[in-house]
Amino acid sequence: METAEEISLRGQAEIWKYMFSFADSMAVKCAVELRIPDIINNHKGPMSLSQIAAAIPNATSSPNVACLTRIMRLLVRRNIFAAHRPSDGSEDSTTLYGLTHLSTWLLSGDGDDQLTLAPMLLMENHPWLTAPWHCFGQCVREGGLAFEKAHGPEIWDFVSENGEFNRMLNKGMECASRIVLKAVVAAYKDGLGSVESLVDVGGGTGGAVAAIVKSCPHIKGINFDLPDVVAKAPVHPGVLHVGGDMFESVPNADAWIMHDWSDEDCVKILKNCRKAIPETGGKVIIVDIVLEPEGNGLFDDTGLVLDLVMVAHTSAGKERTENEWKKILKEGGFPRYKVIKIPALTSIIEAYPQ
Template sequence: MTPHLLEFKGMSKEEEDSLLGQVEIWRYMTCFTDSVALKSVIELRIADIIDRYGKPLSLSQIVENIDDAPSPDASLLQRVMRVMVRRKIFSAEQSETGETLYGLTRASKWILRDTKMTLAPMLLLENHPIHLNPAHYISEIIREGTKNGTAFFKCHGHEQFEMTGLDPEYNRLFNEGMVCTARVVSKAVITGYKDGFNQIKSLVDVGGGIGGSLSEIVRAYPHINAINFDLPHVVATAPKYDGITHVGGDMFVSIPDADAIYMKWILHDWSDEHCVKILKNCRKAIPEKTGKVIIVDHVLRPEGNELFTDVGIAFDMMLLAHNAGGKERTEENWKWLFKETGFARYNIIKINALPSIIEAFPI
C-alpha cells in the first residue's frame, strides 16, 4: 500500500489525479530549497566537522566546531539538518541520552571541503547568484531568441567568460568548480578508457585550461608527449608539468598536430556552427589513417532512465541560460556533427561519470 492511499478515501479518480498533480507542482516549486540547504552545510563545513571526529556528532557538538560563528543558532541548523537527513545527505541516529547524532553518508562524502575528490566547489558555483540568476531570463530568450544576447548577458550585461574577468569572487568559484570536476572526471576517464591511451605517442588537450586534466593522463601514461592548448592568457598562468608543453592559440583558427586530440567538456559550450569549425581543425591536426579525436562530453538520452539522465537534462538547462548555442547533445546530434566534419565513424564508451568518452575517427 502506498503512503498516500488513505488520503484518497472517498475521492473519485479525477479528484485523486488532480490532487497528485497539485502535489507534483508544489514539489517542483520548492525543490530549490534542497540545493540551498546543501549549500549552507557546505559553507558551514558540517561534513568536514563530522569527518574530523570520525563519528556521528550531536547538534551541539557540530555547532561548537563551526568556524567564525560568534553566536551560532542551533535551532536554525537543526531545521537545515532535518532537510539533509530526509535527502540522505546525512544520517541520523539516537544516542543513549536521546540526542540525535548526525553522521556521514555516501553522499555527504562528496561535499567534504578538505579532500581532493569533492564536488563542493562545483555546488557553490552552481548556487552563486551570478551563475544562477540568468535562469530567470530563459522565457525571454525563448520569445526573442539570442540575437540580442544570451540569458546570461541579459541578466549581467556581459557573457559568462567575460564575467569571470570582472568579478574576482565569481572567477575563483568558477576555477575551483572546474578543477574539482576535472579531477572527478579525469579519474573516471583513465579508469574507463582502459587501453585507449596506450597507442598514443602525442596528445593535444584542446581547451585544457592550466593543464590539470592532462597532467592526470600523463601521470598514468608517461610515454605520451602532451600539449596543453588554450588561449594565450590562460596557458600563461599554467604550472610546469613533466611531459607537458603549454601552447597558446585559438582552436577556431588551428590546433597543434598530434596522434590524437582530447577535449573534455568543450564542445557542449558551443553551437553546432562553432563545433563544426573546431572539429574540422581537429581533423586537420591528426593523421588520416591512425588519428582520433577523444571527446569527453555527455550523451543526452532524454527518454532514458540511467544514473545521470536527469543530471544531463539539468545541465542542458544551465547551458541554455549561459551559452549561445551551447547544449548537451544526443547521439543523433553527435552523429550529425561527425558527418559534417568528415569523421567516418565514432564510438561511445560509457564511464562511471556524467560524461561519456566519444571517439571519432577519420576513416
C-alpha cells in the same frame, strides 16, 4: 486503480514539490558553506548539533542551533546526513548526526586526490549563476542570452572583469573535471594505450591533460589554449603548454580531446583537427555528455538539466544526443565514431577520419 480525485491530489503534491525544489540545493549549500561535512569527518564519527555548531568556522559565541536543527532535519530526510537517534526513543537523549554516501561528496576536497563536488555546488548555487535562470522566459520571448540579460556582459567577459568569480569558476570546473577524468583514465586505458601524443583543445591551465599523463606517462601531453590562458598555467610534468587559436589551427598529435562548444564551433575545431591528424591511427577523443532524453540511467536526468545549465551560462553551448553528435562529427570530417559508456556523467566518443 487511482480515482480521478487521487490523481489530481497527487498532481498537486508534485507541483508543491517542484515549486520548492530549490530549497534542497539551498539547504545543501548552507551545509557546505558551514563546512558541516568536514566537521563531522574530522570528528571521526557522528556528532550532536551543539558539537557541530560549536565547530562551525567564524560562528559567533551563540550560533542559532534552532535554525541548524531545522536545516539538518530536511537534509536527513534527503539522506545527505544520517541521524543516529537513541535506541530507547527518549526525547531527552541527544541525536547524533553522521555522514552518508552522499555527504562524502561534499567534503572540502583539500588535496589533489580528494574527489568532491562541493566547489561545483557552491558555484552553481551562487547568486551570480542562479540569476540567469530567471531570464529564461525573456530568452524565449525575445531571443538573446540568459547570462547577458542577467548581468550585461557574456560569461567570459564577466570572468575577465571579476577575479572572485574567476576563482570560483575555476574551482568548480576543476573538481568536476577531476571526477570525470578519474573515470576516463580507469575505463579507457586501452584507448589511451596506443596514443603517443595528446592535445587537450581548449585545456585551460592543463589540469585535465596532466591527469591523463600522470596515469599514462608514455603520452606526451600538449595543453592548447589562448596565449594569455597558458601563460598563467602551472608547470605539469610531461605537459607542454602551447598558445594559439583553436579556430585557426591545432597542434599535430595522435589524438585530441575536446569539450563542449556550439555546433558551428565544434565543426570548425573538428575540421582543424582533421587537417592535423596523422594519415593512419589518428583520432579525436570527445569527453562529453551523450543525452538520452528517454533514458533511465543514473545520470540521464542530470544530463537534461545540464543542457539547461548551458542555456543559463553559455553563449551557445549545448548537450547533444548521439544523432546530434553524429551530424557534427560528419560535418567536421569524421564519418565514423564510437560511443564508449563509462561510470560517469559523461561518455567517451572516439571519432575517426575514415
